[in-house]
Amino acid sequence: MKKVLFILVASLLLITACSKNGGNGNEGASGSPSSSASAAGADSKEPVTLKLVYKDLPPEDPNSLKLVKAIEDGMAKQGTPIKLEIVPVQAGTYSEKLGLLLQSGTIPDLIYFQGGDYNFAMNQKILEDLTPYIEKSTHVKASLSELNNERMKNYPYLIWMAPMRAQVPVVRQDWFDKTASGKALLENPTIDNYYSFFKELKEVSGAKYVYTVAGLLPEIDVMFNQAFGLTSTWIKGADGKYAFASTTQAEKEKLDFYAKLYKEGLLDPEFLTKKWDTKEKAFYDGEAAVMAGTQGKIIDIYNTKTVGQNGEAAKVMVLPPAKGKAQGYLPVDVSKESRGMAIASTSEHKDLAFAVLEYMASPEGQMIDKLGIEGEEYTLEGGKIKLTEKFAAWYPHFVENMENFKPAQEFDPSTPYLSEPAVKSMEMFGAMSTKDNVFVIPSDLSSKWDASLAIYNEFAANYVVGKAADFDKFVQDWNAAGGKEVTDYANTILK
Structure with a gap:
């Protein structure tokens, strides 16, 4: 009998030890943020490192470091410890320098694109389809506007929880x-x-x-x-x-x-x-x-x-x-997001990468993203949010939309989140915008389209300053540069 009890106790200890060590180390098969949280997550002693490249997050900028730390601390409290490592990009045109970074073989888990993504998504196949992640999400889904959703249907590789950049x-x-x-x-x-x-x-x-x-x-x-x-x-x-x-x-x-x-x-x-x-x-x-x-x-x-x-x-x-x-x-262009966050299909931690986006769209994450750090960019006085002078240098990086932004406290009337002109700009655009x-x-026409647009931009600028006058010649040049082929294609798909 004692032998049997010994075997049972030993078995229980072995099971407990395996549980504390994270089992077999797999991240889970469901593809949902919750499965990645349990995998990397709550019981792991070491946070998983996720690499992030983002135009407006310079690695040495104090506000960048504050934001990254706040994300790490917040996700750790929720049981999903991560470490965000910002990947630097060379100075210059961001889309070009990001392209060089990706072509070199450095492909971060989370990638912010500002143009230049289409060829990578179609030809290199390095961008993850975000549709299933969004469908299983709570906060990201609630933070997308109708136009965001329409763009995602057409092009599911970039997500940008922000108003149209109009x-x-x-x-x-x-x-x-x-x-x-x-x-x-x-x-x-x-x-x-x-x-x-x-x-x-x-x-x-x-x-x-x-x-x-x-x-x-x-x-x-x-x-x-x-x-x-x-x-x-x-x-x-x-x-x-x-x-x-x-x-x-x-x-x-x-x-x-x-x-x-x-x-x-x-x-x-x-x-x-x-x-x-x-x-x-x-x-x-x-x-x-x-x-x-x-x-x-x-x-x-x-x-x-x-x-x-x-x-x-x-x-x-x-x-x-x-x-x-x-x-x-x-x-408004609803064909696709022209900028936004992507998850690399090569990432070993795709669920965790999306978990970052889900956290930033949560009530706690949006407070950080939109308002900064309590005691620095804002204070709580008399139960109301009062923005400080530091707030002027803070802006959201993940969620600009207001659809799911519901702070627990009201803003002090002396420091509203958005000024009257900013609110008016959104109201006027909403009332006087069209699709x-x-x-x-x-992809087989993209180079022709780029060439024809370059012809237009050069001509338009020269025409305005008086260095060009022949509009008909411009149209001929535009067609010859590839515009005719794109126009022929347009007439096959537009109703």
């Missing part, structure tokens, strides 16, 4: 209030009324020019494209066939208007060489009167910086899109 134009409120034409503009924002407003705005503000953009024209297109009839990327003609909008007569009329603004000193004379930072500086310094920025948080940042430099009266004011043949900001008919370009 831009709206803003002007300083104090300068707008000095104009007599501003009221008429708001009542009837025609192209002619905008032209009159621009001329008066330059005079009363003392700005060197009115509208500034960073290099290319889409930042002014947000105001004028639909007014000229450029309501989508592909325009259906009287013959029933689709043409690339930028090769139509409506595009020529728009470029003629831009050339007029340029000639009269209303469009930034250095717009071709402006970068995003020099564009914003020109606005803050009072050299420019109008610029465009992404709705929501970016407009909030513009407002904070403008007020900080020029006083409360200089808060930004969102301008409506011009009205003509149609009215609206640039139509585009752009589609994902097949």
Whole structure:
């Protein structure tokens, strides 16, 4: 009898030891975040290292380090210990440098793309289909908007829990209030009324020019494209066939208007060489009167910086899109996410990588992502969230959407999460936005599409500054560069 009891006790001890050591070490077969948590997770002494590459998380930046530590601490408390290792990217154009990193064989578990992902996903097959992960999730699913979901259906490799990165134009409120034409503009924002407003705005503000953009024209297109009839990327003609909008007569009329603004000193004379930072500086310094920025948080940042430099009266004011043949900001591309987080199909810890996204979409994760660290970026005073001066340098990296953001405490009225102009930008965009008919370009046509777009960008810039005049010749060059093949393809898939 004693022998039998000894064997039973020994067996129980052996089972307990195996359990504490994580069993056979497999991560689980279900593919869900919960299975990875038990596998890597709660009982493991050592956290699993996940590699992350992200444009806006420089490895040595103090806020990057704070965010990473907060994620690690938060997930450890929930029973899923991980260690996030930020992979550096060489200075330069992010999409190009990221491509070089991936081609070198360094493929992190979590990858932030900002363009340049399509060929990797299709040709290299290094991106994981995120559909099954999202279906099993709780917080990620709740943090996706209708447009996010539509993009994911078309292209399930990138997830970006953020509002559409659509831009709206803003002007300083104090300068707008000095104009007599501003009221008429708001009542009837025609192209002619905008032209009159621009001329008066330059005079009363003392700005060197009115509208500034960073290099290319889409930042002014947000105001004028639909007014000229450029309501989508592909325009259906009287013959029933689709043409690339930028090769139509409506595009020529728009470029003629831009050339007029340029000639009269209303469009930034250095717009071709402006970068995003020099564009914003020109606005803050009072050299420019109008610029465009992404709705929501970016407009909030513009407002904070403008007020900080020029006083409360200089808060930004969102301008409506011009009205003509149609009215609206640039139509929304729902073909795919143009940026977002991906999980490498080569990762040995795909479930854990998604668990990071799930945690960041949770109530606790969103507090960190959106607000920062308690005691630094915000405090709790009288049961309300009060943002500190440090908050101005903090912004969300994983979840910008507000769909699932429900803090346990209210914000102190003196420090709202988003300023009035930021909220207004989202409301106006939501009321005056339309869906585009752009589609994902097949890989065999992508090089032709890129070449034809380069032809357009060069011509449009030269046309505006007076260095090119032959629009018909441009259309011929565009078609010869590959535009004709893409147009033929468009007419096979567009209804």
